[in-house]
Amino acid sequence: MAMRFWTAVILLTVSLPSFAALQASNPRSNYLLYCSGCHLVNGTGNHPNVPTLHDELGRMLSVPAMRAYLVQIPGAAQAPIDDAALADVINWVLRQWNSETLPVDFEELTLEEVSAARREILADPLAYRIRHWKAFEP
Amino acid sequence: MRIPVLFAVFLLSPLTLGQIAPEVLTVETLPEPGPNWFLGKTWSGGAHIFDAHSGEMMGMVSLAKNAPTLIANPDKREIYAAESYMTRETRGTRTDIVAIYDYDNLRTVAEIEVPNHIARLPVKRHLGLLNNGRHLAVLNMNPGHSVSIVDVEDRIFVDEISTPSCAVIMPVAENDFLQVCGDGTLQLIQLDLSGFQQNRERSTVFFNVIDDPVFDRVARSADGWILPTHGGMIYEVSTDDDEILIGEGWSLIAEGEESWRPGGDEFISAHQELGLLYVAMHEGSVDTHHQYGDEIWLYDLETRQRLHRHALEVPVRSLMVTQESNPKLIVSDEAGGTQVFDAVSFKHERSIETPASVHFEDF
Amino acid sequence: MNLEKIVDQTFYWIDENARRSAMALSQKLSRRNFLSRLGMLITGAAAFPLLPVKRAFSQSAVQEVGDPQSCDYWRYCALSGFLCTCCGGSNTSCPPGSQPSPIAWVGTCHNPADGRDYLMSYNDCCGKTECNRCECHNTEGDRPLYFNSNSNTVYWCFGTEDTSYHCTVSMVLGTAD
Numbered sequence: 001m002a003m004r005f006w007t008a009v010i011l012l013t014v015s016l017p018s019f020a021a022l023q024a025s026n027p028r029s030n031y032l033l034y035c036s037g038c039h040l041v042n043g044t045g046n047h048p049n050v051p052t053l054h055d056e057l058g059r060m061l062s063v064p065a066m067r068a069y070l071v072q073i074p075g076a077a078q079a080p081i082d083d084a085a086l087a088d089v090i091n092w093v094l095r096q097w098n099s100e101t102l103p104v105d106f107e108e109l110t111l112e113e114v115s116a117a118r119r120e121i122l123a124d125p126l127a128y129r130i131r132h133w134k135a136f137e138p
Numbered sequence: 139m140r141i142p143v144l145f146a147v148f149l150l151s152p153l154t155l156g157q158i159a160p161e162v163l164t165v166e167t168l169p170e171p172g173p174n175w176f177l178g179k180t181w182s183g184g185a186h187i188f189d190a191h192s193g194e195m196m197g198m199v200s201l202a203k204n205a206p207t208l209i210a211n212p213d214k215r216e217i218y219a220a221e222s223y224m225t226r227e228t229r230g231t232r233t234d235i236v237a238i239y240d241y242d243n244l245r246t247v248a249e250i251e252v253p254n255h256i257a258r259l260p261v262k263r264h265l266g267l268l269n270n271g272r273h274l275a276v277l278n279m280n281p282g283h284s285v286s287i288v289d290v291e292d293r294i295f296v297d298e299i300s301t302p303s304c305a306v307i308m309p310v311a312e313n314d315f316l317q318v319c320g321d322g323t324l325q326l327i328q329l330d331l332s333g334f335q336q337n338r339e340r341s342t343v344f345f346n347v348i349d350d351p352v353f354d355r356v357a358r359s360a361d362g363w364i365l366p367t368h369g370g371m372i373y374e375v376s377t378d379d380d381e382i383l384i385g386e387g388w389s390l391i392a393e394g395e396e397s398w399r400p401g402g403d404e405f406i407s408a409h410q411e412l413g414l415l416y417v418a419m420h421e422g423s424v425d426t427h428h429q430y431g432d433e434i435w436l437y438d439l440e441t442r443q444r445l446h447r448h449a450l451e452v453p454v455r456s457l458m459v460t461q462e463s464n465p466k467l468i469v470s471d472e473a474g475g476t477q478v479f480d481a482v483s484f485k486h487e488r489s490i491e492t493p494a495s496v497h498f499e500d501f
Numbered sequence: 502m503n504l505e506k507i508v509d510q511t512f513y514w515i516d517e518n519a520r521r522s523a524m525a526l527s528q529k530l531s532r533r534n535f536l537s538r539l540g541m542l543i544t545g546a547a548a549f550p551l552l553p554v555k556r557a558f559s560q561s562a563v564q565e566v567g568d569p570q571s572c573d574y575w576r577y578c579a580l581s582g583f584l585c586t587c588c589g590g591s592n593t594s595c596p597p598g599s600q601p602s603p604i605a606w607v608g609t610c611h612n613p614a615d616g617r618d619y620l621m622s623y624n625d626c627c628g629k630t631e632c633n634r635c636e637c638h639n640t641e642g643d644r645p646l647y648f649n650s651n652s653n654t655v656y657w658c659f660g661t662e663d664t665s666y667h668c669t670v671s672m673v674l675g676t677a678d
Binding site for chain 3: 204224227228229230232257258259261279280281282283303304305306317318319320347348351352353354425426427428
Binding site for chain 1: 255280281282300302303319320321323325338339340347348
């Protein structure tokens with residue numbers, strides 16, 4: 001059987017429902033609502049089971065394949081907020097807690113980029129992370 | 139004086155008690171399980187084995203608090219459970235295990251240590267038995283989801299498979315299982331013969347987790363699984379090698395019945411051979427999915443017609459239909475009692491007062 | 502991490518100028534909550550907390566009305582478990598000797614006192630036997646356990662030294678509008 005195990009990104013047409021009623025008007029509030037429960041209000045997470053959002057994400061972006069990862073990780077992709085709000089939250093997290101580790105030529109995630117990435121399901125995030133970002137230590 | 143009296147008693151004793159020997163305390167072994175035996179899983183008091191015909195308790199499988207569930211394997215005459223223990227019960231070092239109990243003595247014959255984050259909540263589909271009973275899959279939450287695979291034949295821990303945002307374990311084919319995922323899809327994990335992940339697939343999106351989510355409570359069907367949604371839709375799913383097959387959804391709710399919804403704990407069960415589906419229903423608004431049922435609705439899976447609406451005196455929490463040719467419907471109610479019905483006629487056959495079961499397993 | 506730290510940083514994040522119509526969100530609220538709100542509006546003048554005000558609301562920057570030991574209290578719209586307010590704690594403190602879980606799940610509840618929606622963090626206090634008092638099972642917005650961010654029936658004692666469940670608090674993280 002083909003080693004599909006490593007093909008962790010599955011392309012399909014994802015039809016996202018309308019999230020208007022559930023999303024807040026700003027990235028800070030959306031972060032509190034859908035991310036802070038596990039990653040904590042201050043973003044430090046709970047090592048080793050919940051990753052910190054400080055500094056690590058900036059370093060990850062030195063690997064181009066990890067841009068999409070930030071959108072596709074289920075906690076991000078499945079948040080009941082639309083693509084624009086998701087782009088805002090991710091960029092907010094990067095600005096807030098990763099400004100010192102972001103690549104020098106870093107450009108914020110665009111709406112187009114986030115929409116495209118969100119339509120691919122990342123079925124095995126751990127395998128993807130191990131494969132693309134070998135520096136990562138869980 | 140006391141001593142002469144005692145002496146007299148001693149002299150008398152052999153004469154008065156001479157014909158009867160003192161009774162000797164023995165231990166039962168569990169009789170061979172008959173048809174319509176079942177396990178009543180309590181929240182933190184282990185599982186009681188009952189014979190639905192007599193209403194008698196036959197024995198108990200003593201488990202750790204909050205153990206998710208247990209699975210009986212009649213081929214091996216073993217029962218498997220995932221349990222979590224702390225050295226001082228509510229504090230101390232936490233150790234999680236898969237415990238193997240034998241039928242005869244309902245005692246552990248083996249323990250296999252697993253990563254200490256099993257999902258401790260009484261939910262049937264936190265455990266799944268695969269590969270002809272060789273592999274047991276255990277759901278973990280930490281708070282991300284994963285699945286531990288244990289080889290219960292060789293009695294070793296095999297691997298922990300990362301499955302973020304997917305839960306529920308529905309064994310399919312020989313050595314595979316389906317899960318429900320928060321993005322509205324099903325995930326298929328295929329294992330190799332050693333129990334390691336060999337392949338992973340995702341289905342198309344077929345439900346919306348915010349508007350009408352698929353429950354984490356499902357029923358096994360003849361060739362797959364029956365998935366209910368909060369709003370009363372039914373999806374019948376199965377696999378064909380690495381392809382996930384999802385049938386077109388059909389609704390339990392007819393026109394004029396829009397106030398009715400499924401709900402409770404393990405509120406749905408199917409008789410696989412007869413193709414009968416039992417669902418506990420209540421009248422309620424959105425987000426009443428844990429409300430106990432006031433009625434049990436019975437459907438023919440082939441025609442999708444409702445055959446019967448059975449009103450209950452006491453609301454139902456969980457139910458299970460046994461897989462016998464003369465099946466019983468076992469119901470646990472709000473008052474803590476267990477009711478046994480004939481599953482076809484709905485004739486109430488008996489009440490078992492204690493304990494309060496959270497859900498039932500086949501035995 | 503102790504709860505006081507969480508709350509301090511919470512107030513740092515609240516953006517008093519952020520505005521959003523709460524109507525769409527209100528439509529998602531369950532009938533029970535609506536009745537509870539209606540009841541509050543009708544009896545609001547007469548309703549006041551039964552706990553000593555100092556302990557119940559010492560950290561609250563939010564207008565409060567109602568009985569914080571009742572399952573119908575506005576903060577508990579999606580709480581499943583035992584109320585720490587009945588167990589020697591409060592909505593922002595764990596009972597003596599129990600361990601605050603840093604990891605929680607976050608919901609949105611409507612406060613009838615000021616008509617606004619608030620983000621609520623339901624943290625468990627852990628490391629003790631179940632408190633077994635004031636058991637509530639409110640399922641507003643609750644989703645199955647494969648959807649972590651909205652699953653309230655799970656034991657949320659993650660990240661504590663001991664993971665046995667004792668009771669649940671309900672902390673304000675900010676306004677939803």
